[in-house]
Amino acid sequence: MNWEVIKKKDGKNGTGNWGGFDLPLDAVMEAASSWKRQVGSEQKLWLCWNISHRWSLLQQRMVLEAGWTPVVGHDPNCQPEHLTTLPGAIFIDFGKELDLKAVWPHFPLEFAFLWAPKLAFWHADLLMPMDKMHKFAAQFDALEDGQMAAVHSTGGLRHFFNRKTHRYWELLGCTTEAASRDQFEKGCGWWRNFHSHPNGPVGEKAQRAAYWYDSGVGISYWEQRYKQRVVRLNERELTAGHCSEIGHKNYKKSVHKGLELDLNFDLDAVARKMDLEEWLPPKN
Incomplete structure (x- = not known):
């Protein structure tokens, strides 16, 4: 592997963008050894990103009920009032050793092969029965x-036949150590500007640069390129429980995503709709 320092562009080292990453990769390897x-x-880890206290607790309870171990991370720019980790869950401050000022779930997901035998993941705003x-x-x-x-996403109907816009996104999924390692060694993965x-x-740099920039x-x-099979999950199965700006006509912005989620x-109400009242944490 080429553990070189990447030229700095925007300094957002924890947001998952190879075009703006300037940390030495051996430092990431050392941090990942701590994770x-x-x-x-x-063996069965499920990444849960805490941007809102009660939403995180509900997700942790669901993961535990499903027989997996929640791994709870967070973004310092979206600091919940509480960072409670339930018994049986594991809290990891993914940005601590690297002194990251912002940390998105894409960061530890890209390096899953360094710390997780099997890693499931989902959006902080996703619920389901x-x-x-x-x-x-x-x-x-x-x-x-x-x-x-x-x-899987094609980027809309008008891009259906343009494979350069197609992507997989982290709404819901699961990776394995060998898949994550192979992606990294081949220079592919979750981050923007791959x-x-x-x-x-x-x-292949020019060929790859012709592809969409997104994660x-x-x-x-x-x-x-490498004829690998990715199991495609049906986004329509998740739409009812995806509480995001997508499809929300009167969505209100705030200073960070956690406040927007609660706003x-x-x-x-969402938990009742998903029949999740049994796992709903009490209000403080």
Whole structure:
């Protein structure tokens, strides 16, 4: 592997953008060894990003109920009032050793092969009925090392036949150590501007630069270029429980995504809609 320092462009080292990353990769490897120690012998990890206290607790409860171990991370720019971790869950400050000022879930996801045998993941604003949660958990459990699953997006109907815009995104999915390692070694992965990946073949840089810049395009390229099979999850199955700006006509902006989530969506109402009252944490 080419553990070189990437030229700095925007300094947002923790946001998952190879075009703006300037940390030495051996420092990331050292940090990841700490993450690996913290997860210990756990084999089925599920990344839960805490941007809002009660939403995070509900997600942690759902993951535990599905038989997986929640790994709770957070972004210092979106600091919840509480960072409570339930018994059986693991809190990791992914930006601590690297002194990251912003940390998105894409950061630890890109380096999953360094710390997680199997890592499921989902958006902080995604909920679903428990029967569906159990279904996806079983599907992820059945993945063999080297396989992965994620939600596929074409970028809209007008881009359906343009594979350069296609991507997998982190709404819901699961990766394995071997799949994550192969993606990294081949210069593909979750971060934006995958054409700037340090392991990308020099002869392919122009070809890769013709692809869309967004996160997860590298996963789609890995599938296309190296004939890898990614299990495609159906986004329509998740739409009802995806509490995001997408499709929200009167969405209100705030200073960070956690406040926006609570401002635009009533967790109790969403939980009732998903039949999740049993796992709903009490209000403080």
